[in-house]
Amino acid sequence: MSAFDKKKIYESVPQKGFFGHPKGLLTLFFTEFWERFSYYGMRAILVYYMYYEVSKGGLGIDEPTALAIMSIYGSLVYMSGIIGGWLADRVFGTSKGVFYGGILIMLGHIALAIPGNITLFFVSMVLIVLGTGLLKPNVSSVVGEIYSEEDNRRDSGFSIFYMSINLGGFLSPLIVGGVMKYSFHLGFGIAAVGMFLGLLVFIFTKKKNLGLAGAIVHNPLSPDEKKKVFTRFGLAAVVIAVLIAIAIPNGLLTFDSFIALVGILGILLPTAYFIVMYRSKKTNDVERSRIIAYIPLFIASVMFWAIQEQGSTILASYADKRTQLEFAGITISPAWFQSLNPLFIIVLAPVFAWLWVKLGKRQPTIPQKFSLALLFSGISFLVILLPAYFGGSDSLVNPLWLVLSYFIVVLGELCLSPVGLSATTKLAPAAFSAQTMSLWFLSSAAAQAINAQIVKFYTPATEMTYFGVIGGASIVLAIILFALAPKIQGFMKGIQ
Structure with a gap:
């Protein structure tokens, strides 16, 4: 994106109107709120829907397979952001990416809401994966466009935006998890309604509140490029379809081999992206230095999300089978634990947003903040191994340990x-702005691709070792990153 385009977009957005922030933040806040309401509501009950018996309304898939599917699902959701970011940068812009993505997500939830069979389940997966890939990175990129690079409100604005994600994530598991005992499909239907409401908010407020934000295609394909690219995409789709048609009947494409393939892609895709951006003629020397700085941050993010995302897999199973669900006279739905993470963020996000503004230039650097994140994530896994240490792996655990x-x-x-x-919006090369946001979400894709490989090692018997090894690795990486923080900061070339 040229400096002229950034200035033109910034000036088109009303700069006051939402708690002292640009008015466009209101549109993006509620669009993201409803999208996350739908996604986290679905996710809160999906693993139970997979491994619960058919007699209980589930699909009857064995639990290890269900946990692996859940991780692969999460990985593909974020991996598809590559497609969404590329299409936004080069074809139709981030605003249309948000709209088209919302449509696909809503259709995916509708497919889940229809009582049927495993086929509809996989159809819904494809729709939600593609839809989230279009919407998720692009709505975040639009947030970056409504602020100037020098605006001190920027980090605070992203913290407020992030609270919208968690407000939706807090309410939906409580509502959808509450109806899970009556019908999984009713819960998925509620998720579909949530995405529909998000689309309405976006459609009816974007023109007035967002100005040109999201409307400009920053690196458009030329007519010749369009012809070549779409011809290649078409040929690739045909080749992939033929390979799948041959591989499945011959036993070459199994669930285990698919997990391995996604795991490889989770590592190769971000590696390829870093190489392409670094070597591109559209990337200048300052931007190349910032790409170097971004690599250790990306690795730290992978480690963090590998732990955090197990809240919907290992810890979801832990809540269902290892936790005392009769507590203080209340019968707890295991899905309700999925509301804890967003609840704490809702409470603490304003505190952190205020803290960064209050500290100003005295706040920790970006690499130092990442090292703190790894330290806390490691400790969170060490905490959850303590119940097995004190009480063994056979007794039910007090739910406060999970809390x-x-x-x-x-x-x-x-x-x-x-x-x-x-940091992603500030460190991104101008020609790869939306795609760099997709790269940020690839850290979660890589983490969950890795999780799909390691969740099979979790059993009640290996509980302490599982949590201890992963938690310890996170703490060691935190120490290394903190030591390298000054060097990384130097490569950022003035970005704070």
Whole structure:
């Protein structure tokens, strides 16, 4: 994006109107709120829907397979952001990416809401994966466009935006998890309604509040490029379809081989992206230095999300099978624990946003904040191994242990996620702005691709080792990153 385009977009957005922030933040806040309401509501019950018996309304998939599918699903959701970011940068802009993505997500939830079979389940997965890839990175990129690069409100604005994600994530598991005992499909239907409301907010407020933000295609394809690119895409789609048609009947494409393939892609795709951006003629020397600085931040993000995202897999199963669900006279739905993470963020996000503004130039640097995030995530896993240490792996665990673990990892998330979103918009090469945001979400894709490989090692018997090894690795990486923080900061070339 040229400096002229950035200035033109910034000037087109009303700069006051939402708690002292640009008015466009209101549109993006509520669009993202409803999209996350739909996604996290669906996700809160999806793993149970997969491994619960058919007699209980589930699909009857064995639990290890269900946990692996859940991780692969999450990985593909974020991996598809590559497609969404590229299409936004080069074809139709971020605003249309948000709209088209919302349509696909809504259709995916509708497919889940229809009582049927495993086929509809996989159809819904494809729709939600593609839809989230279009919407998720692009709505975050638009947030970056409504602020100037020098605007001190930027980090605070991303923290407020991040709170919208968690407000939706807090309410939906409570509502959808509450109806889970009656019908999984009713819960998925509620998720579909949530995405529909998000689309209405976006459609009816974007023109007035967003100005040109999201409307400009920053690196458009030329007519010749369009012809070549879409011809290649078409040929690639045909080749992939033929290979799948041959591989499945011959036993070459199995669930295990698919997990391995996604794991490889989770590593190769971000590596390829870093290489392409670094070597591009459209990237200048300052931007190349910033790409170098971004690499250790990306690796730290992978480690963090590998722990945080197990809240919907390993810890979801832990809540269902290892936790005492009769507490203080209340019967707890295991899905309700999915509300803990966003609840703590809702409470603490304003505190962190205020803290960064209050500290100003005295606040920790971006690499130092990331190292703190890794420290907290590691401690959160060490905490959850303590019940097995004190009481063994056979007794049910007091739910407050899970509450404490979720609380600690949230402290890390607030040091990493909103800060990472903001840092991505500042460190991104101009020609790859939306695609760099897609790269940020690839850290979660890589983390969950890795998780799909390691969740099979979790059993009640290996519980302490599992949590201890992963938690310890996060703490060691935190120490290394903190030591390298000054060097990384130097490569950022003035970005704070």
